[in-house]
Amino acid sequence: MPAKPEPQLTASEKTKAAWLIARMAKRAVAGPEVDQSDLERKLDRLLDAARKREAEAQSLR
Numbered sequence: 001m002p003a004k005p006e007p008q009l010t011a012s013e014k015t016k017a018a019w020l021i022a023r024m025a026k027r028a029v030a031g032p033e034v035d036q037s038d039l040e041r042k043l044d045r046l047l048d049a050a051r052k053r054e055a056e057a058q059s060l061r
Helices: 013-028 036-061
Strands: none
Touching: 013 036
16 A cells, blocks of 8 residues: 655644654653554544645645
8 A cells, every 4th residue: 555645734733743752652662562552543543634634725725
């Protein structure tokens, strides 16, 4: 499956993404047996919402 293009993020989305990535890093320090799937799903949903917002903005132009 081809990689999805990275959307332009708003300041709020950038902050949320940074927070989630920082939490994933903290869990990674705890060890490889720690589950991070919940944070990965949240980050994926954030990026999907940004892609959708960007696509809607492009269709209005």
